[in-house]
Amino acid sequence: MDKGLVTVIGMSIAYAASFLGMGLAWWSWRRRR
């Protein structure tokens, strides 16, 4: 597979976990405010 494509796919996977964490923070913030 193309090196650039694999790189950005790998990077996007890494970001997916961050979005999940951010979603949890947002949910918790709304619940407590």
Add this chain to the structure above:
Amino acid sequence: MIEFSALDWIWSLAFLLLMVGGAFFFYRLARRSESDFFLAGRSLPWWLPASSVFSTHTATDTPMWVTGVIYAHGLRGLWYTFFTAWTAIGAFVSARIFRRSLAYTQAEWQSLRFGGLGAELLRGWLAGWQFFMNMFILGWVGMAMGKVCSLAFGWPIWAGLVLPSAITAIYTLAAGYWGVVMGDFLQGIVAVFAIVLVSLVAIYAAGGPAEITARIAEMGQSWRLDPFAFTGWSEGDFPALWWLTMLVIAVVGGFGMGTSIDWYVEAQRIQSSRSVRDASYGLWAGGLVTLVRNAFWGASILAFFVLLPDIQNPADYELGWFRLGFELLPAGLVGVFFGAILAIHLSTISSHLNLGALYFTRDLYQRYLHPEAGERRLVWVGRAATLVLLVGSFFYGLMMEEITRWLIFALWLMMAGIWLPNILQVVWWRFNAWGYLSSWIANLGVSWLVVWILPAFGILPPLADHQQFWLLMGLGAVVFLPMTLLTRPEPMDHLVRYYVMTRPLGWWRPVHQEAVRRGLIAEDPRPAEQSPRPLIRRKWSADEAQAWSREDWIAILLSPLVYGCVLFGLVRLLLLQSSGAWLLLAAVAGSMAIYWVIDPKLRAVSVEYERQQSVYATALARQMKWEADG
């Protein structure tokens, strides 16, 4: 495959029992509280975090990539390892600021530096990122161990991936960070012994230092002995612009937090130190020993090149250091060598298991799911998270090998887009949560463009690493600077609280003035008895020591020079070049000067801060339970 004698097995098992048993011994301390399970109760003298910094960053894959760059590039390849040098300045800047924040994690620090919803989103973002990252690193390092066990014993890859990591989990689950750091200390001693031993044996096997340099010259490859053998400004495989870029990333990065992927691990070591002074020395010494390690590897890989100069396949020559140990050491010592390999593996695995569990427990579970959780419950959540990370890393290592290879590169790019924001968040009061968050998200889109989409359509030529770094940094700034300036600054109350607690370096004047106006800090303290100010002040009052001064800048400027002198001085000394001795002498003199200049100030900072620490810790506990404004 390697022939193991009975004595080799005995040594290997003895080392394993020593390391695992020594670490497991501390389980009673770890179970007391979250602070013990993840920070050893913030009680460690500087040499324990220092050994942990070194041990954690000596992983099973580290000798492979260090061997790879030195076999390919000669001594100039050592510059690839100089990224470690962020600790030179970091020890005297970011370590001090972070330790004073009392944040368990970098994610928690975000919520102290920034306020409101933006800070919480950042905290969740970084916690998710770090939970994933630690699982990824565990899988990656585990795969490296799988390859080593395959080379040594002919085991299937999965066995080397699973077994040593599972053994590590025993003491990490039981003894938490206490086990990690005590294990790291024992493992560090074993690792240093093996690295020095194998290097000296390799140099001897290649005919000695003089023979190594003579043979390299005979081959017409004397450039391998020159760390500055550039191939031009921007062309070739070692351009000067790459070198300059690396220096900027590494050295200037010490002013920020997160400029190196290693920061997140070191942040835990910084916070586990018993004082600000111990945090600084721990990080500085850990980084220094890592460079000493690289110098020994540098000399031994040159010896390996002389012995076997014609290996073309990187996958083959990257195993050079392991081959030196397994093939040159006599029966008995091979077992010691394998014990050392286990040591470097266990130390890295245990650190990342505990660190990933920390982010899950502190930042996701406690902060967002169950703020009222008691200490024992938090310890058990930490253990459960450790187990999830372990199992996840097995799947990651086995299923994602191809992706992980490129993910390493992707992570480098990742750091490019957020390198500058990581510094700005520390040194510039006006930088806010939305600016920082936008830099992370923008970096994803910009990287897609620069790395894949534009080159795929022929709009942008494929760029060298250093060119990509500057381009990604510039494009990121186009997003995060307007975002920062178009959104409101963080609330002044929040900034003042953070400023008084951490006393950051940089452009903080409006916040400083507000803190003075509120009577929280003194304005420009200067005792009458010390006027005029001595060139180097060695007597400090508590108030004076809080402010950044020329003594700090002397340490900041000298420290990277000392690091460079140690790295290249030692490798040259091992090759019996006289310049090595002079460089090492300069390093010793520089280290003594740093200590003489900065130690009185660090002591004063530490004493004053520890007087107030319990008040800060109480406030932090209230904030964790959402009882105080974040």
